[in-house]
Amino acid sequence: MASLLLSRRDLDFLLHEWLDVESLTARPRFADHSRETFDAVLDLSETIAARHFAPHNKKNDAQEPRFDGERVHIIPEVEEALKVFAGAGLIGGGMDHEVGGMQLPSVVANACFAWFQAANVGTAAYPFLTIGNANLLLAHGTPGQIDTYVRPMVEGRFSGTMCLSEPQAGSSLADVRTRAEQADDGTYRLFGNKMWISGGDHELTENIVHLVLARIPGGPPGVKGLSLFIVPKVLVEADGTLGERNDVALAGLNHKMGYRGTTNTLLNFGEGAFRPGGTPGAVGFLVGEPHHGLSYMFHMMNEARIGVGLGAxxxxxxxxxxxxDYARTRPQGRPLMARDATIPQIPIVGHPDVRRMLLAQKSYVEGALALILYCGRLLDDERTAPTADERASAGLLLDMLTPIAKSWPSQWCLEANNLAIQVHGGYGYTREYNVEQFYRDNRLNPIHEGTHGVHGLDLLGRKVVMDGGAGLRLLIETVSMTTARAVAAEGQVAGFGRQLDASVARVAAVTRRLWEAGDAETALANASVYLESVGHVVVAWMWLEQMLAAGGRGGAFYEGKRRAGQYFFRYELPRTEAQFALLESLDRTTLDMPADCF
Amino acid sequence: MASLLLSRRDLDFLLHEWLDVESLTARPRFADHSRETFDAVLDLSETIAARHFAPHNKKNDAQEPRFDGERVHIIPEVEEALKVFAGAGLIGGGMDHEVGGMQLPSVVANACFAWFQAANVGTAAYPFLTIGNANLLLAHGTPGQIDTYVRPMVEGRFSGTMCLSEPQAGSSLADVRTRAEQADDGTYRLFGNKMWISGGDHELTENIVHLVLARIPGGPPGVKGLSLFIVPKVLVEADGTLGERNDVALAGLNHKMGYRGTTNTLLNFGEGAFRPGGTPGAVGFLVGEPHHGLSYMFHMMNEARIGVGLGAxxxxxxxxxxxxDYARTRPQGRPLMARDATIPQIPIVGHPDVRRMLLAQKSYVEGALALILYCGRLLDDERTAPTADERASAGLLLDMLTPIAKSWPSQWCLEANNLAIQVHGGYGYTREYNVEQFYRDNRLNPIHEGTHGVHGLDLLGRKVVMDGGAGLRLLIETVSMTTARAVAAEGQVAGFGRQLDASVARVAAVTRRLWEAGDAETALANASVYLESVGHVVVAWMWLEQMLAAGGRGGAFYEGKRRAGQYFFRYELPRTEAQFALLESLDRTTLDMPADCF
Incomplete structure (x- = not known):
């Protein structure tokens, strides 16, 4: 039986038949790679995910991490899985050879990582965070910081976290209060509480490298006064051996609806649980310049946002x-028009409504996967395309797409999980089956790494207006190149190309209308609706791209792509018109609602 | 602080200012009642729900019922709560004085029951099933059966279940296999397995009265060969005392994502765990005529469907x-246009996107409550309206609305719970808060009592074509009476009235188009889309009714009704146009999708 994690056939289609990932090997950074090395690491990822991650997915949900006041207890399978993952070199999949990485293109590294998120998102979150942390330090840390912290992370001996939120500061990072005071030796001492820290405590690795946003006293208020610090759980000696325990203490675990395998913590910094060097405070090491912490953190967050979209x-x-799989094997009922109760039952995939739910899921998950891999390809182009213009253009388009790549899968692949339960009927609602856990796990994704609403404001309030609207123009031009190919190809895709042209024109007109009115409050009032409508247009584009890549080729796989694309253009894209009309009306219903009238 | 269960202010508005429930007291059946008795039983329900049901809602989720192979263990708070509920006479709330009931109108009894479902849906499910069971027997049982089983249920000594599904027969009741063989004494012996039986085993009551669908050998195949039996867990002697254990054995509990407080069971009938009278089989007593079981069961199911909508x-x-409550008390961020990070944070209800999510929830839950209470009022009219015409007309409209009353709240009040989590941010995703449980509990509702897809087929395939389309015509006429009032009232509601008129005309045109094509397969292919679009039109009607009832009256409550109605007409009703267009196109995407192309 084929894997129930992902479809390798689909990945191969997207990577090779569509994105032509092999062409990246012509670039110096990827010159050691080939289709064969890409295939090998994808094979390896699937195998490790299926053998070492998937088997304990349910167990880690049912027996979630537990804090006894001293230690965090996690089922042993997690540590074993992470050792295999690190041992295969996958933490450094996308990193430089120099630090022990494989120097894979991002698009391939993402495809590899998806296997682990599909198999066990709770366990996969530990390396997910470690990779983001290491990449940030590779970009902004000193050579010494890279040697001390990144190399052990690549080897799997250390893991990493990102510590932004606090109990009173979630979406509002301007309100971060954690304080960092400079000591005589140039290091810092941190004092404060950090909330929602995933992987914040455990004994899965020898050490945990926290990246912490904090304020150096005297700095500006708001986000412009945030600096970034490395705060290791255990201090590292000059020779790389572990020294004293740092003053980072676990205050408690959060107990979540899903994603239970990942510890999620409230951490106290500098509250005196430990006293490294005999002085108060958690020892921290400044990353980069003071007060630039948030811009460094955005390096990690942009990557993490694509990663959240990938996980969803x-x-x-x-x-x-x-x-x-269930729909093909579960007999129930008879064809709609059959009135004879004595003929055998048919598998439920034979019922149009079940096919509707499967087509919806297929269109959501394959559309989302295409979008995420496309973003990975853009990241590779931003870093390695031959000309500066190409690099800048890829970076700009990626900036535009990032809020959508985070939010659209978080919304619609959660809906896919909802439909997966529905296809299973009562069985899907039980913990004896797998789909209810996917639904619970996936529900986190519209919340973390910027809520849905925050990404709406990011897209409409920042991204579409940046550089005089250059990002939006580029997006529209890029989509238009696809629609032009579709129209030229004639047949069914030509019609869908014209449909998408009309939708893109609506995006342009609606955006203009929102901002031309000169009232930012009204323009932004329905930013989430804008995000959702543009997201649907972007995913329709991804489907048109896939239909063009499939062309008229025969066989069930290509036919499936064309049918799912047709579903998206007929059932999904038309949803946007009501959203555009609402946006165009500059509706103020939400703005004008008095808080006491609820 | 006001209750966080339901809004009594809203209930009073719906029952008295809109549905004029007091006028029912002019009818003989309700002559003993008055506004005061209605108020008293609503007060009592709120108090008992808050004091005895809500406090163990989380505990019953965390410590779900457990089967040790012999007995089912349930936290003691459940039994205590049920004793208080029964002791207050609430099981018989809507039943005749003659059997110990209060003879309340259904609309009032439903409003009372909603308090318990809001407080603890898992515990409330036991009396929910018992009430449905008792009502079925009151309608179709013999006087002896009523004395033996219904009276102890009303007193709270017995509880009831409905046993329809089997492992191989969920939506497809035609495939029920449980066998009922007549014994020499005229009773039956049952053999078979029943799946998904809520409340199927426990020790909360002295006895459990199972209502079981089974086949008497020699009957017709399919649903026309199903008969209905009373199969008590413990046999009842002629004097009402409990006798031998019947051969109904618990094979196991299902472990659900939510709704965990309600035992959900696989039951074996006649497998020899017990041998009542020394002979094989579970002793059963026929209800009504052989082979008419499903029609009796529909009595219970139609009531249960409204009840599922009410629970959702x-x-x-x-x-x-x-x-x-969270949005009004949680400070986070600053007004959108404020750039000064030193001013204090504002409660999140101040953010337009949070207000959007709150307005959406308000429009879903108050719209759904209006619909369910309206259906309760129709049931009262079907039973007690002065003329036969009025009774028939109420029954016909109720028939039309039942699939919507079940499905629409199950979809959109689940979405409300999704948004409630989102408003809470990360906190909402934790089990330390309440909303994640509501979301898990509510996810059951689109599945049981007929899946979403089954109700789509019921509405489009049965209800709108029955009696030559009389039901649909009546629905349209009834809605048109409301829109005419709205248009006459002028102002904002007049515009909404015209908008709804247009939507209703679309429903009529689309329905005609679907059936005029003469291809039932194509017509029914998108029955779920039809159900959803008509559902939105019906709830828009409910909002127009509420806006008319609120009129121009001052005060935050009425203003809130007008604003939430405005939200529904501007953000929600326009969604239907894309659905109507799809339906009108007689789209065959789902029908034509080959099963091997997924």
Whole structure:
């Protein structure tokens, strides 16, 4: 039986038949690679995910991490899985050879990581955070910081976290209060509480490298006064051996609806649980310049946002494959028009409504996967395309797409999980089956790494207006190149190309209308609706791209792509018109609602 | 602080200012009642729900019922709560004085029951099932059966279940296999397995009265060969005392994502765990005529479907009130246009996107509650309206609305719970808060009592074509009476009235188009889309009714009704146009999708 995690056939289609990832090997950074090395690491990822991650996914949900006041207890399978993952070199998949990485293109590294998120998102979150942390330090740390912290992370001996939120400061990082006071030796001492820290405590690795946003006293208020610090759980001696325990203490675990395998913590810094060097405070090491912490953190966050989109996609994808498998094997009912109760039952995939739910899932998860891999390809181009213009253009388009790549899969691949439960009927609602966990796990994704609403404001309030609207123009031009190819190809895709042209024109007109009115409050009041409508247009574009890549080729796989694309253009894209009309009306219903009238 | 369960102010508005429930007291059946008795039983319900049901809602989720192979263990708070509920006479709330009931109108009894579903849907499910069971026997049982089984249920000594599904027969009742063989004494012996039986085993009551669908050998195949039996867990002697254990054995509990407080069971009938009278089989007593079992069961199911819609609504409603409370008290961020990070944070209800999520929830849960209470009022009219015409007309409209009353709240009040989590941010995703449980609990509702897809087929395939389309015509006429009032009232409601007129005309045109094509397969292919679009039109009608009832009256409550109605007409009703266009196109995407192309 084929894997119920992801479809390797689909990955191969997207990577090779569509994105032509092999062409990246012509660039110096990827010159050591080939289709064969890409295939090998994808094979390896699938195998490790299936053998070492998937088997304990349910167990880690049912027996979630537990804090006894001293230690965090985690089922042993997690540590074993992480050792295999690190041992295969996957933490450094996308990193430089120099630090022990494989120097894979991002698009391939993302495809590899999706297997682990599909198999066990709770366990996969530990390396997910470690990779983001290491990449930030590779970009902004000193050579000494890279040697001390990144190399052990690549080897799997250390893990990493990102410590932004506090109990009173979640979406509002301007309100971060954690304080960092400079000591005589040039290091800092941190005091404060950090909330929602995933992987914030455990004994899965020898050490945990916290990246912490804090304020150096005297700095500006708001986000412009935030600096970034490395705060290791255990201090590292000059020779790399572990020294004293730093004053980072676990105050408690959060107990979540899903994603239970990942510890999520409240951490106290500098509250005196430990006293490194005999002085108060958690020892921290400044990353880069003071007061530039948030811009460094955005390096990690932009990457993490694509990663959240990928995780949402992976959960949606495995849920879809589970639902499909169930639908093909569960007999129930008879063809709609059959009135004879004595003929045998048919598998439920034979019922149009079940096919509708499967097509919806397929269109969501394959559309989302295409978008995420496309973003990975853009990141590779931003870093390695031959000309500066190409690099800048890829970076600009990636900036535009990032809020959508985070939010759209978080919304619609969660809906895919909802439909996967529905296809299973009562069985899907039980913990004896897998899909209810996917749904619970996936529900986190619209919340972390910027809520849905925050990304709406990012897209409409920042991204579409930056550089005089250059990002939006580029997006529209890029989509238009696809629609022009579709129209030229004639047949069914030509019609969809014209449909998408009309939708893109609506995006342009609606955006203009929102901002031309000169009232930012009204323009932004429905930013989430804008995000959702543009997201649907972007994913329709991804489907047109896939239909063009499939062309008229025969076989069930290509036919499936064309049918799912047709579903998206007929059932999904038309949803946007009501959203555009609302936006165009400059509706103030939400703005004008008095708080006491609820 | 006001209750976070439901809004009594809203209930009073719906019952008295809109539905004029007091006028029912002019009818003989309700002559003993008055506004005061209605108020008293609503007060009592709120008090008992808050004091005895709500406090163990989380505990019953965390410590779900457990089967040790012999007995089912349930936290003691459940039995205590049920004793208080029964002791207050609430099981018989809507039943005749003659059997110990209060003879309340259904609309009032439903409003009372909503408090318990909002407080603790898992515990409330036991009396929910018992009431449905008792009502079925009151309608179709013999006087002896009523004495033996219904009276002890009303007193709270017995509880009831409905046993329809089997492992191989969920949506497809035609495939029920449980066999009922007649014994020499005229009773039956049952053999078979029943799946998904809520309340199927426990020790909360002295006895459990199972209502079981089974086949008497020699009967017709399919649903026309199903008969209905009373199969008590413990046999009842002629004098009402408990006798031998019947051969109904618990094979296991299902472990659900939510709704964990309610045992959900696989039951074996006649497998020899017990041998009543020394002979094989579970002793059963025929209800009504052989082979008419399904029609009797529909009596219970139609009532249960409204009850499922009510439960979905209650969960959505309490989630909304929790989210509102959180939004008013949680400071985070600053007004959109404020750039000064030193001013204090504002409560998140000040952010337009949070207000959007609250307005959406308000429009879903108050719209759903209006619909369910309206259906309760129709049931009262069907039973007690002065003329036969009025009774028939109420029954016909109720028939039309039942699939919507079940499905629409199950979809949109679940979405309300989704938004309640989102308003809470990370906190909402933790089990330390309440809203994640509401979301898990509510996810059951689109599955049981007929899946979403089954109700789509019921509405489009049965209800709109029955009696030559009489039901649909009546619905349209009834809605048109409301829109005519709205247009006559002028002002904002007049515009909404015209908008709804247009939507209703679309429903009529689309329905005609679907059936005029003469291709039932194509017509029914998108029955779920039809259900959803008509559902939105019906709830828009409910909002127009509420806006008319609020009129121009001053005060935050009425203003809130007008604003939430405005939200529904501007943000929600326009969604339907894309659905109507799809339906009108007689789209065959789902029908034509080959099963091997997924």
């Amino acid at each position: 996609t992976a959960l949606g994808y495995t849920g879809y494959l589970h639902a499909l | 609504t209650a969960l959505g409603y309490t989630g909304y009130l929790h989210a509102l």
